[in-house]
Structures are given as structure tokens and as C-alpha cells.
Amino acid sequence: MASRDVVSYDTPLSRALKVLAGLFLALYLVWTLLPFFVMFVSSFKDLLEAFKLPAVGDWAGITVFFEFTPTFKHYTSLFTENSFGTYILNSLIAAGGSAVISVIFGSLAAYSLSRVDFRGKQDLFFWIISTRMAPVVAVMVPLYAIFRSLDLVGTLPGLILAYTTFNLPFAIWILKGFFDNVPFAIEEAQMVDGSTRFQAFRSILPLVAPGIGAFVVLCILFAWNDFLFAAIIGSGGAKTLPVATRELVQPQNIQWGSIMAAGVVTTAPMMLLGLVIRKYLVTGLTMGAVKE
Amino acid sequence: MATVTIKNVWKYYGETPAVKDLNITCPDGSFVSILGPSGCGKSSTMRMLAGLEHISAGDILFDDQRINDLAPKDRDVAMVFENYALYPHKTVYENIANPLRLRKASEDTIKARVTGAAKLLEISHLLERRPHELSGGQKQRVAIGRAIVREPKLFLFDEPIAHLDAKLRAHMRGEIKHLQRTLGTTMIYVTHDQLEALSMADYIAVMHDGELQQWGTPAEIFNHPVNAWVAGFVGEPAMNFLTCDIKGQGDDVLLRHSNFEIPLLPGQVRQLNGAAQAGTARMGVRPDALSISMTRPDEAAMQGEIFVNELLGGDMLVEVQLDDCRIRVKTTPEFEGKPGENCFLSVNRDKWHVFDAGDGHAYF
Numbered sequence: 001m002a003s004r005d006v007v008s009y010d011t012p013l014s015r016a017l018k019v020l021a022g023l024f025l026a027l028y029l030v031w032t033l034l035p036f037f038v039m040f041v042s043s044f045k046d047l048l049e050a051f052k053l054p055a056v057g058d059w060a061g062i063t064v065f066f067e068f069t070p071t072f073k074h075y076t077s078l079f080t081e082n083s084f085g086t087y088i089l090n091s092l093i094a095a096g097g098s099a100v101i102s103v104i105f106g107s108l109a110a111y112s113l114s115r116v117d118f119r120g121k122q123d124l125f126f127w128i129i130s131t132r133m134a135p136v137v138a139v140m141v142p143l144y145a146i147f148r149s150l151d152l153v154g155t156l157p158g159l160i161l162a163y164t165t166f167n168l169p170f171a172i173w174i175l176k177g178f179f180d181n182v183p184f185a186i187e188e189a190q191m192v193d194g195s196t197r198f199q200a201f202r203s204i205l206p207l208v209a210p211g212i213g214a215f216v217v218l219c220i221l222f223a224w225n226d227f228l229f230a231a232i233i234g235s236g237g238a239k240t241l242p243v244a245t246r247e248l249v250q251p252q253n254i255q256w257g258s259i260m261a262a263g264v265v266t267t268a269p270m271m272l273l274g275l276v277i278r279k280y281l282v283t284g285l286t287m288g289a290v291k292e
Numbered sequence: 293m294a295t296v297t298i299k300n301v302w303k304y305y306g307e308t309p310a311v312k313d314l315n316i317t318c319p320d321g322s323f324v325s326i327l328g329p330s331g332c333g334k335s336s337t338m339r340m341l342a343g344l345e346h347i348s349a350g351d352i353l354f355d356d357q358r359i360n361d362l363a364p365k366d367r368d369v370a371m372v373f374e375n376y377a378l379y380p381h382k383t384v385y386e387n388i389a390n391p392l393r394l395r396k397a398s399e400d401t402i403k404a405r406v407t408g409a410a411k412l413l414e415i416s417h418l419l420e421r422r423p424h425e426l427s428g429g430q431k432q433r434v435a436i437g438r439a440i441v442r443e444p445k446l447f448l449f450d451e452p453i454a455h456l457d458a459k460l461r462a463h464m465r466g467e468i469k470h471l472q473r474t475l476g477t478t479m480i481y482v483t484h485d486q487l488e489a490l491s492m493a494d495y496i497a498v499m500h501d502g503e504l505q506q507w508g509t510p511a512e513i514f515n516h517p518v519n520a521w522v523a524g525f526v527g528e529p530a531m532n533f534l535t536c537d538i539k540g541q542g543d544d545v546l547l548r549h550s551n552f553e554i555p556l557l558p559g560q561v562r563q564l565n566g567a568a569q570a571g572t573a574r575m576g577v578r579p580d581a582l583s584i585s586m587t588r589p590d591e592a593a594m595q596g597e598i599f600v601n602e603l604l605g606g607d608m609l610v611e612v613q614l615d616d617c618r619i620r621v622k623t624t625p626e627f628e629g630k631p632g633e634n635c636f637l638s639v640n641r642d643k644w645h646v647f648d649a650g651d652g653h654a655y656f
Contacts, residue, residue, distance in 0.1 A: 185377035188344050191364040192371045192448075193438070194394035206381045 036267070043260035044070040050256050074261035082258075084244060084265060091240040091266075093156055094230075095223035098163035099216045105164075106171025107179075107212065111201055113172065114179035115187075125176075128169045136166070136228055147233055154236030162233045163223045171215050178211030179204075213280045217273065224270055241266040294354040294445040294478055295320045296341070301350035303336045303502075310336045312502040314350070318480060318495070323472045325481045325493035329525070333502040334482045338450050341480060342371050354445055365394070370439035371448040374455070376431045378423040378438075384410075385419040388437040395442070409437040412471070429460045436468070440475060447472070447479040453488070465491055486526045490514060498522050515643075520652035523576050523645060529609060532582075532619035534575045535649065538564070547575055547646070551615050552594040557641050563656040564646065573655070574647040579622040581643035584610055585636050586629055593636040598629045612637060 008014070042050050049068040054061025078084040113125055143162065144153065152158030182204050190200040205212070230240040239247075245262040248255045296318040303311035311333040318324040326334040339345040341352060343364035351358050359367050370391070378387050385406055392402045410416045413433040423431055432452055439447060453464045469492045472479045483489055489496045490510045498505040498513060506518045517523035523531045536547040544555040545564060556564065588595070596612040596619075603609075603625055610621045612635060621637060629635050646655045 183375065183377065185373045185375055186379060188342075188364075189371065189373060189377040189379075189438075190390075190394075191344070192342050192367075192369060193391040193442075194365040196363070196365065199394070203379065 039260050039263045039267075041065070043074055043257065043264050044068070044072070045257065045260075046071055046073075047257055050260075074255075074257040075265075077258060078261055078265065082244065082248075084241075084262065087239050087241050087244040088265070090156060090159075090234070090238050091224055094159045094163060094234070094238065094240060095220045097156070097160040098167055098223050099219040101160065101164050102167040102171040102219055103212055103216060106168055106215070107175050107205070107208070108201075109168075109172045110175035111179050114176050115184070125172075129173050131169050132166065140228065140232060144232055153233060154238055156234075156238045159229065159234040159238045159240070162229045163219075163226070167219045167222060171219065174215050174218075175208060175211055178208040182207050210280060213277065217277055220273070221270060224266075293320055293476065296324075296446060296478060296480065297351075297353040298337070298341075299351045299353065301337070301340065301352060302348045303333065303340060303345065304348040310502050311340070314499075314502075314504055316497050316504065316507060318478055321476050321478055322494045323469065323479045323481065323492060324495045324497065325483060325489035326497045326499060327483055327486060327489040327526075328499035329484055332499040334484075334499050335450060337499070338371075338448050338480065338482045341446070342369055342448050343367050368445045369448055370442055370444040370446075372432075372435045372439050372450065372452045374451040376423075376435040376452075378431060378434055380423050382422070383419065384415065384421050384423070384426070384434050384437075387423070387434055388419075388441050391438060391442040405441045406437075409441045412440070412474075413437050428456050429464070432456065432464065436471070440471070443475075444477065447477055447481075449479065449481040451483055452481075454483070454485070461488075468492065487528060490526065498525065500525070516654070517645065518654055520574055520576060520647040520654070523647070523654070527578055529579045529620050529622070531576045531578050531645075533647075534577075534614075534617060534619065536573055536575045538571055538573050538646075547573070549575075549594075549615075551596070552592060554592045554639065554641070556646075560641075560646070560656050565655075572649040574649055574652070576645040576647055577619075577639055578643065579609065579620045581640045582619070582621040582637050583640070584612070584621045584623050584627065584629070585638075586633070588636045589638050593638045595634065595636055598631050598633050598635050600631055601627070601629070610635075 045068045052064050052067070054064050109128075113121065143165075147153050147158050147162070150158075152161060186207070187200040187204055190203045191197065195203065224240075225242065226240075227242040227246070230238075230243045231246070234240055234243065241262065245259060245266060248259045248262060296316075298314050298316040301311060301314045302309060314333075314337060316324075326337060328334045336345060340347050343359070343362060347360050351360055353359065354367070379390065382390070388406045388409055389402045392405060397405075406419070407416065410419055413436060415430060415433050415437065418426065418430060418434070423434070426434065435452065439449075449468070452468070453461045456464060465488060468481075481488075481493065490513070493510060495507065496510055496513050497507050500521055505522050506513055508516075513522065513526055517526065520533065524533065534549055536549045539546045539548045539553075541555075545561045546553045546555050583589075594614055596614040599611040599613045599618055601608060601610050606625070608623050608625045608627050610623055610627065610629065611618050612621060614637075619637070647653065648655065
């Protein structure tokens with residue numbers, strides 16, 4: 001196998017570009033991380049301290065930002081005065097439930113589309129993905145009407161169903177690519193060895209595991225961060241973290257401290273998830289693209 | 293152990309027939325090779341035997357049981373695939389054990405059978421590895437191990453050694469043949485390599501364009517091909533063909549070419565049976581049925597010019613320009629002719645063939 005090194009030689013131009021790239025990356029880091037940093041620090045500040053900001057141009061005054069007595073009161077109030085425990089559970093159930101359902105039906109559908117030839121297959125496949133082409137808001141009103149007539153508004157099953165509607169086409173689309181890359185001969189060997197078609201399907205699931213893993217993460221992220229569905233379909237009985245956070249903004253009283261704390265509570269689990277499965281996520285998202 | 297009977301079998305892909313009215317009977321315990329170029333229908337035939345493709349028309353029987361409508365798992369066949377098709381996430385041990393696990397064999401049986409198969413195939417030291425840690429030859433042994441561990445009725449081998457390097461291929465030919473003899477299980481072996489078929493099989497079915505061309509032992513296929521296509525496909529270096537006129541002269545019948553006139557042997561005249569008297573025909577002669585010399589051995593010899601010499605280790609292959617065509621002659625490395633020199637060829641008439649100029653069927 002040939003070396004995979006990308007050979008490059010220094011020129012004055014490339015050195016200048018390197019410096020520029022470094023500068024750009026530094027700015028980009030500040031731009032993306034600063035909001036999280038402000039959120040995290042502010043969640044431990046009292047209301048007054050949170051608004052102690054230096055004047056514009058006063059770079060020395062930046063220390064003011066760090067002058068505060070850390071307090072956990074916003075976090076405790078989230079779980080005592082508000083029922084954030086329930087909301088976290090709701091978010092978990094809605095995200096996890098739709099991910100599990102989407103993976104089960106998605107892998108079955110993707111396997112069929114990958115393996116079986118039938119008339120109108122291309123059209124069906126296009127139709128499945130075309131359901132993702134309309135923006136969510138466009139279908140929100142009819143979807144709400146349907147859900148209300150089925151008594152699904154404000155319930156967790158309703159929210160799971162809504163997320164699944166949007167995740168399933170995505171699952172089929174991603175997983176079909178992974179199944180396409182598994183040689184037919186492996187299943188055929190299984191079937192000759194003595195398994196049924198379904199057992200053969202199950203036997204190749206480990207080979208598409210990176211794809212399934214990547215999809216589950218994307219699916220959970222979509223549901224966990226979603227606001228629109230949660231606000232309209234889930235409102236009332238199935239309140240999730242983003243909606244609950246939004247409700248901390250009240251006409252007379254914007255609870256900045258609690259909002260920041262809620263932001264941390266909402267963000268932290270997904271960041272941790274991302275760190276844990278980062279390696280698999282990257283293999284999953286690139287493996288489908290490159291045929292071995 | 294089973295006798296496999298393929299009766300009037302057709303396979304269509306859409307409107308295209310891939311296998312046309314195939315009839316083969318593989319005797320119990322025999323090693324049968326299905327030989328043909330790619331696209332001849334040999335793999336379709338194998339997949340119909342395994343149950344991976346539906347049979348469009350006709351019947352396949354294992355002994356007296358019609359298996360057309362049985363799922364692969366109920367046919368009790370074991371198959372080795374061209375690309376081995378090992379399960380990449382399982383160890384060698386688990387790969388070989390898989391068919392037994394699917395049949396819910398006891399753990400003791402599995403262990404005994406897997407270690408037995410591994411010992412037979414000399415892969416005992418590899419059992420804990422995964423397929424990606426194996427070389428091509430080792431993968432192929434694992435695939436064979438997975439097939440033999442179950443002691444099935446029938447083995448199906450689909451070009452199993454096509455991807456190995458030449459030396460290993462030669463070695464594996466002997467191994468597989470020995471294995472089949474040891475186990476005594478009926479084996480159907482698909483290949484496009486005529487050397488594999490000739491060297492390993494008890495019987496060869498030569499296929500071309502979805503049709504069975506000839507069924508016979510390797511010696512029959514090689515020495516008595518039924519038509520010009522089989523004659524040209526089997527044998528390496530390939531048979532030479534020359535278009536000749538057939539001419540009666542007194543009691544003799546001559547094959548006449550612009551370069552030579554050679555009489556047929558008396559028995560061959562009878563086999564010609566007047567059918568192609570005074571017409572054109574194709575004369576076929578293998579490179580080893582010709583002899584080359586620098587001096588004219590007799591009046592009937594062909595005269596040509598050496599085009600190129602190829603030394604093949606123990607043999608020398610000489611390509612000779614004969615008027616407007618070239619023919620190849622096998623000789624010894626001691627042959628001293630140089631390209632451009634005149635030479636003479638004489639033919640061993642016991643080993644030549646005459647084919648019909650139209651449909652190519654063999655007169656002898």
C-alpha cells in the first residue's frame with residue numbers, strides 16, 4: 001500500500017497562509033466557545049453579579065467578569081421550584097424512544113431497499129427522503145390537527161411519533177448506504193450455513209453498527225435540541241428541556257441565572273455523549289462513504 | 293452424500309436466459325466441475341443449487357428429493373464463495389462454528405468438529421484470529437473449514453481459489469482434491485480455469501452461453517471435444533485451428549490447405565461419413581500434436597516461417613507463420629530455430645480433429 005502522507009514543501013506563501021490559518025482558528029475558537037463559557041460562568045452568579053460588565057473598550061475591567069461568589073442556587077431552584085427532573089426524563093424518553101423506533105424500522109427498511117429489487121423502488125426511495133424536503137414549520141399546522149384528533153398532543157408517545165416521522169427517512173437514507181457496502185455473499189453464506197433471511201439480516205447488523213451508532217447519535221441530538229415540536233406537540237404534558245428553559249422567560253421577570261443553569265443542564269449531557277462516542281461517530285459517518 | 297440431478301433447468305434474468313435447458317447428473321461422491329468463461333451460466337447454476345436463486349423452469353433433485361422450493365438452510369449444502377464471505381467480526385473459530393451453532397449443536401460437538409476441521413486444514417494456530425488478520429490462502433482454508441464442519445450432502449465451491457497467487461493455487465488444487473476424496477462427499481466446483489477442472493474433477497460439464505456443451509471425464513473433454521468451442525476453450529496453450537478443404541482423391545480423403553495436403557486416416561474417413569465430403573472444414577490440432585523441424589521430414593509436412601519462440605521452462609512454444617495464419621507448436625527447449633527462419637511442421641494424425649465449418653461440431 002502506498003504511503004498516505006500528504007507531501008508538502010514550505011514556501012513563503014504557505015508559511016504566511018499557515019499563520020493566517022492559525023489566527024483564523026483562534027478567532028473561530030473564541031467565537032464558538034465564548035457563549036458556552038459565559039453561560040457556564042453565569043450559571044454560578046447571582047443576578048446582580050451577572051450584569052456586572054466592564055465598559056466597552058475597558059480591557060482591564062475584564063476581571064470584573066470573574067469577581068463573583070459562586071452559588072448553586074439556580075441549579076437547586078431548577079430542580080425544586082421547577083420540575084427539571086421530569087423535563088430531563090421527558091427529553092430522554094422522547095429522544096431515546098424515537099431513536100430506538102427509528103433504528104428498528106429504519107434498518108429493516110434500509111435492508112429491504114438495499115437487497116430486494118421491486119418495481120418502483122427508486123420512486124419509493126425518493127419519496128421517503130422527500131418527506132424531509134419540506135421545512136418542519138410548513139407541516140406543523142396540519143400535523144398538529146392530526147395529532148389533536150388522535151389525542152396525541154401533550155403526550156410523550158405523541159412527541160416520539162413526531163420525532164420518528166422526521167428521523168425515520170433520515171435513518172433509511174443513512175443506513176441504506178451502509179447496507180449497500182456489506183457484500184451479499186456474507187448473508188448468502190449465512191443462509192447456506194442454515195439461517196433464515198431474518199437471521200441473516202441480524203447477522204450482518206454488527207457490520208453496519210458504526211452506521212447505526214452514528215445515526216442514533218444524530219437522532220438523539222435532533223430530538224434533544226428540538227424546540228418547535230416540543231413546544232407545539234409536546235406542550236403541556238410532555239415538556240422537554242428547551243421548552244422548559246424558554247418558560248423561564250416570563251413577562252415581568254427574566255430569570256437569567258436559572259436560564260443559564262438550564263442551558264448547562266441541557267447542553268452538558270449531549271457534550272458528554274459526543275465526547276464518549278466521538279471515535280465511533282467519525283468512523284460511522286465516513287465508513288459509508290468509502291468502499292473498502 | 294447425494295446424487296445431484298439437474299433436469300431441464302432454465303434460469304431467466306428478466307427476458308435474458310442465463311441457463312438454457314441444462315441436464316446434468318452428478319453421481320454420488322463424485323467431484324464435478326462446471327467449466328466455462330464468465331457469463332456462461334455456471335455461477336447461476338451453482339446459486340440455483342444452493343437456493344440463492346429461484347429456478348425459472350425445470351427441477352433439481354438431491355437423490356430423489358426435489359429441492360426447487362426448499363430454502364437454502366433446508367438443502368443441507370455447504371458453499372465456499374469466491375470472496376470467501378467470512379464474517380469479519382467473528383474469530384476463525386466462530387466462523388467455522390457458525391453452521392453448527394445455527395443448527396444448535398452442543399458445545400462439545402462444536403469444539404470437536406471445529407478443532408478437527410482446523411487440524412485437517414492446518415489452521416489450528418489461527419483459530420483466535422479474525423479474518424482481516426489472515427492471508428488470502430488462510431481465509432480460503434477457513435471458508436473451506438466452515439463448509440466441511442457440518443458434513444453436508446453436497447459441497448458447492450464457487451471459484452474458491454481464483455484470487456490466490458499461482459503457486460498457492462497449484463498447491464490448493466491438490467489439497468481440495470485430496471479433501472474431497474477423504475470426505476467422499478459429492479462436490480460441484482465452478483471454475484473458469486480449465487486447468488483446475490482438468491486436474492481436479494472426475495467429471496467436467498463445459499458450459500457456454502448458458503448451454504451445456506459437453507459432459508465427460510477430463511480425458512474425454514480433452515481428447516474428444518464435441519465441438520470447436522470446447523476444443524478451443526480446454527487446453528493450454530490453446531488448440532490451433534485451420535480452415536481447410538476436404539477433397540476426395542481416389543480412395544483417400546485429403547485435408548487441403550493452401551500450404552499442405554494431408555490424407556485422413558482410414559478410420560477418420562469413416563467418421564467423416566460423407567457428411568463434409570468436398571466441402572470446407574476446420575482442422576484443429578493441439579500444439580503438442582505437432583512437431584517442428586528445420587529440414588523437410590516428408591512430402592506432407594507444412595512449411596512456414598518461425599514468428600517467435602517462447603521458452604516456458606521445460607517446454608518451448610514456437611509460433612509459426614503459415615501463409616496467412618499463425619499456429620503454435622510445443623517442442624523441447626533444445627529446438628534451435630530462430631525467428632525468421634523457415635521450418636517444417638508435421639502433424640500427429642491420431643491426435644488431430646476435424647470440425648464442421650458451420651456449427652463447429654466435431655467429426656472426430
